[in-house]
Amino acid sequence: xxxxxxxxxxxxxxxxxxxxxxxxxxxxxxGLLASCGQNVNAPNKEMQLAATAxxxxxxxxxxxxxxxxxALEQKLIRTGELQLEVSDAQKVMLRxxxxxxxxxxxxxxxxxxxxxxxxxxxxxxxxxxxxxxxxAVSAISQLGDVxxxxxxxxxxxxxxxDLQTRLSVKEQSLTRLRALLDxxxxxxxxxxxxxxxxDRAVEELEQLKGEQKFYDQQIAMxxxxxTLTEQGAATTSQFSTPIVTAIRKSYETLGTSLAAIIYxxxxxxxxxxxxxxxxxxxxxxxxxxxxxxxxPNAPPExxx
Numbered sequence: 001x002x003x004x005x006x007x008x009x010x011x012x013x014x015x016x017x018x019x020x021x022x023x024x025x026x027x028x029x030x031g032l033l034a035s036c037g038q039n040v041n042a043p044n045k046e047m048q049l050a051a052t053a054x055x056x057x058x059x060x061x062x063x064x065x066x067x068x069x070x071a072l073e074q075k076l077i078r079t080g081e082l083q084l085e086v087s088d089a090q091k092v093m094l095r096x097x098x099x100x101x102x103x104x105x106x107x108x109x110x111x112x113x114x115x116x117x118x119x120x121x122x123x124x125x126x127x128x129x130x131x132x133x134x135x136a137v138s139a140i141s142q143l144g145d146v147x148x149x150x151x152x153x154x155x156x157x158x159x160x161x162d163l164q165t166r167l168s169v170k171e172q173s174l175t176r177l178r179a180l181l182d183x184x185x186x187x188x189x190x191x192x193x194x195x196x197x198x199d200r201a202v203e204e205l206e207q208l209k210g211e212q213k214f215y216d217q218q219i220a221m222x223x224x225x226x227t228l229t230e231q232g233a234a235t236t237s238q239f240s241t242p243i244v245t246a247i248r249k250s251y252e253t254l255g256t257s258l259a260a261i262i263y264x265x266x267x268x269x270x271x272x273x274x275x276x277x278x279x280x281x282x283x284x285x286x287x288x289x290x291x292x293x294x295x296p297n298a299p300p301e302x303x304x
Contacts, residue, residue, distance in 0.1 A: 075160045075215070078133050078222040080151040084144030089120040089228040092143050096124055096226060099139045103132040105221070122228040133222040140226060147229070160215050167208045174201045 086092045089112070097107050105128030112122045128136040137151065181194045 072157055072161055075157045075219050077154040077156055077218045078130055080137050080224040082140055082224065083148035083227045085147055085231055086144035086228050087231055089122040089230050092228050093122050093124060095143055096140055100126045100128060103128045103136045105129065119230045119232055124226045126224050127221040130220060130222045137224060156215060163208060163212055167212060170201060170205045170208060174205060177201060
């Protein structure tokens with residue numbers, strides 16, 4: 001009876017333990033569902049953030065972590081050629097000069113020739129600011145009938161910035177050399193070696209600065225070559241130009257050769273006269289000496 005009572009006392013404790021276990025399992029399951037919900041929502045939030053950031057990165061021109069390089073300023077050397085037919089070349093030359101000065105430029109060179117029919121041909125080379133290049137070409141084109149028009153641009157951006165980089169590196173090297181010379185005491189031989197390196201670096205630096213100045217001038221100012229031909233002026237074709245040049249040079253060569261011969265004759269003729277006189281005197285002296293050496297009664301020589 002006692003053993004039955006004890007056995008019947010255990011079932012309430014077992015049911016309570018099972019209830020607690022069930023509660024803990026339910027709580028764990030709910031927590032797992034909550035964490036899964038957060039994990040599911042996290043990618044959606046990350047995708048939304050990424051979708052928001054991508055247009056911003058596209059507007060900035062780069063990706064995350066990659067610095068956006070600034071675009072290099074394009075460096076162009078622009079030149080132009082104009083051939084105009086005009087009624088009065090000299091008057092149009094003055095108008096070209098006026099137009100060039102109004103654009104902030106200047107006439108760098110001018111040449112005028114006159115043919116056999118008293119017609120003038122003028123060639124002018126003007127420099128104008130690159131920003132006014134097209135305006136200057138358009139304004140000058142209106143001064144006559146355009147026979148030929150050509151414009152060209154040379155992109156020197158890469159060469160210019162390579163030169164700028166070399167210039168910066170050379171300046172830094174020169175600064176280090178000067179700091180090395182001033183910063184510590186060294187042997188006389190070392191000091192002289194550093195001074196030689198400084199002199200060489202300064203010379204190379206000046207050359208690089210000269211090249212950069214040349215590029216700056218060519219980029220800032222554009223060159224325009226203008227040919228003004230009066231109406232009815234004789235013009236030589238490209239076919240006949242080499243022939244005319246060859247004939248002119250052959251005449252010049254012939255004249256140079258004749259001049260050389262005249263100089264040679266002028267130089268040799270006095271000496272030839274002197275040598276001829278000496279030869280004549282020597283021959284006469286020899287004949288007299290031969291005649292004096294013969295005996296007076298000697299028979300005349302007979303030819304065999």
